[in-house]
Amino acid sequence: MDKFLRYVRIDTQSDERSNLTPSAEKEYDLLNLLKEELLALGLEDAEIDQYGRLYAHLGGEEGWARIGLNSHVDTAGEASGKDVKPIIHENYDGKDIELPAGISIQVADFPRLAAHKGDTIVTTDGSTLLGGDDKAGIAIIMNAIEELIAEKVPHHPVSVLFTPDEEIGRGPEHFDCKKFGADFAYTIDGADSDLIECENFNAAHADVEIEGLAIHPGEAKGKLINAISLLEQLDLSLGISRRPEATELYEGFYHLIAVEGDSASLKARYLIREHDRAKFEAMKEELINKAKSLNEVYPKAKIDVHIKDDYRNMKEIIDKDPRALEHAKKAFEAAGIKMRQDPIRGGTDGATFSFLGCPTPNLGTGSYNHHGEREYLSLRDYEEMIELVKKILTVD
Ligand SMILES: [Zn+2]
Incomplete structure (x- = not known):
C-alpha cells in the first residue's frame, strides 16, 4: 500500500475553469514523480509530452500482443x-465508520461496506476525498509492473499512459495512439475488482433556444407566449420516465441540466444518453421533432434545437475487435475471479481511445464512493487488482 499512500498525499485536483493543459500545474507533481519511478524501474523511455501526458514502454516476449494500461x-x-490524511482501519468490523472530521460512512447508505468485514479499509479523516479515483489505479499499475520485473517472469510488452484532467473531461485529448503503441489496453479507473466495463453511453448535448412573445400581462390574453411555459411543455412531452432519476442499466435519458433566461426568451441545455446507437439517434431526432411540433402550435414563437455529439459507446469497437475482452476473460480466470460485465452509465476515456484505434475496456481499482469525503479503499480488492493486472500482463 506504500505507493498508494504516497500518491494520495499529493494534491492533483484538476481545474475546470483553466484553459491550460494540464489544467492545474500541480498535476505535474505526481506526473514527475511517476516518471522518475518508471525510469527507476527500467522503463527507459518514460517521458511527459508537451500536453502533460506521461508515456512509458516496457519490452516483453516476442510475438506477444502489446498491452496498454x-x-x-x-x-x-x-x-x-x-x-x-489516510486512515487505515485494520480488521474492519463491518459497522458504520466514524471519521474524525465529524462525518460517518454508514452501512445503510453504502451496503457494500458489509462485504469488507475483516478486510483492511483506508479512509480519509473526513475532510477531503481519498483520491483512490484514480491513484489506486496508478498504484495498481506501478505495483504490477514492479513485481513483474522483480519476478523475472515472461510477460507481454507493456505501454503505460498516465493522463491529467480526466475528471474535467479532457483526459483523452491529445491521445497519441501510435506513440502509445498498444494493440489493446485497459483503463484502471472503476471500483469493483470483479468488474469489466466494455459499454458506455452514446452521449450528446442539445442547446434549446426559445423566444416567446412578451406582452404586458394585463393585456396578455390570447397574445403572450411565455418561453418558460414552452420549455415546460417540451420537457413534459419528452416523458418524466426518461430522466436520470427514473432510469437504470441500459435505459437512456434526457437530462435537463441548465436553464438561463426569462419569460421572453431562454436557453436550456439537455444531456442525451443512450447505449443503443439506433435508439440514441432516434432520441435526438425526437427532441428536434417535438420542438418543431410545439413551434407549429405557437408559430409566433421561435424554438431552435442544436445538437452536438460528445462521445460514443465503445461496444461498437469491442464487438468488432474483442481481443481486450477475450484476453481479460483469460486473466480473470487465471486469477480465480468470477468476471462480471456491466454497462457504464456515463463515459470513459477508454471509449475515446477505442475510437482512436486502441480498444480499451475499463477495470476496477478496489476503491469506492468516489468524488466525496466518504471514499474508501479495500485492501483486499486492491491487492486482487494487482494480481489481476499481473495476470493480464502474463497470460498468453
Ligand atoms: Zn476516475
Whole structure:
C-alpha cells in the first residue's frame, strides 16, 4: 500500500475553469514523480509530452500482443484533494465508520461496506476525498509492473499512459495512439475488482433556444407566449420516465441540466444518453421533432434545437475487435475471479481511445464512493487488482 499512500498525499485536483493543459500545474507533481519511478524501474523511455501526458514502454516476449494500461493523475472537483490524511482501519468490523472530521460512512447508505468485514479499509479523516479515483489505479499499475520485473517472469510488452484532467473531461485529448503503441489496453479507473466495463453511453448535448412573445400581462390574453411555459411543455412531452432519476442499466435519458433566461426568451441545455446507437439517434431526432411540433402550435414563437455529439459507446469497437475482452476473460480466470460485465452509465476515456484505434475496456481499482469525503479503499480488492493486472500482463 506504500505507493498508494504516497500518491494520495499529493494534491492533483484538476481545474475546470483553466484553459491550460494540464489544467492545474500541480498535476505535474505526481506526473514527475511517476516518471522518475518508471525510469527507476527500467522503463527507459518514460517521458511527459508537451500536453502533460506521461508515456512509458516496457519490452516483453516476442510475438506477444502489446498491452496498454492507463490511469489518470487528477482528482475530482467535488471535494478537496489537499492534505489528504489516510486512515487505515485494520480488521474492519463491518459497522458504520466514524471519521474524525465529524462525518460517518454508514452501512445503510453504502451496503457494500458489509462485504469488507475483516478486510483492511483506508479512509480519509473526513475532510477531503481519498483520491483512490484514480491513484489506486496508478498504484495498481506501478505495483504490477514492479513485481513483474522483480519476478523475472515472461510477460507481454507493456505501454503505460498516465493522463491529467480526466475528471474535467479532457483526459483523452491529445491521445497519441501510435506513440502509445498498444494493440489493446485497459483503463484502471472503476471500483469493483470483479468488474469489466466494455459499454458506455452514446452521449450528446442539445442547446434549446426559445423566444416567446412578451406582452404586458394585463393585456396578455390570447397574445403572450411565455418561453418558460414552452420549455415546460417540451420537457413534459419528452416523458418524466426518461430522466436520470427514473432510469437504470441500459435505459437512456434526457437530462435537463441548465436553464438561463426569462419569460421572453431562454436557453436550456439537455444531456442525451443512450447505449443503443439506433435508439440514441432516434432520441435526438425526437427532441428536434417535438420542438418543431410545439413551434407549429405557437408559430409566433421561435424554438431552435442544436445538437452536438460528445462521445460514443465503445461496444461498437469491442464487438468488432474483442481481443481486450477475450484476453481479460483469460486473466480473470487465471486469477480465480468470477468476471462480471456491466454497462457504464456515463463515459470513459477508454471509449475515446477505442475510437482512436486502441480498444480499451475499463477495470476496477478496489476503491469506492468516489468524488466525496466518504471514499474508501479495500485492501483486499486492491491487492486482487494487482494480481489481476499481473495476470493480464502474463497470460498468453
Ligand atoms: Zn476516475
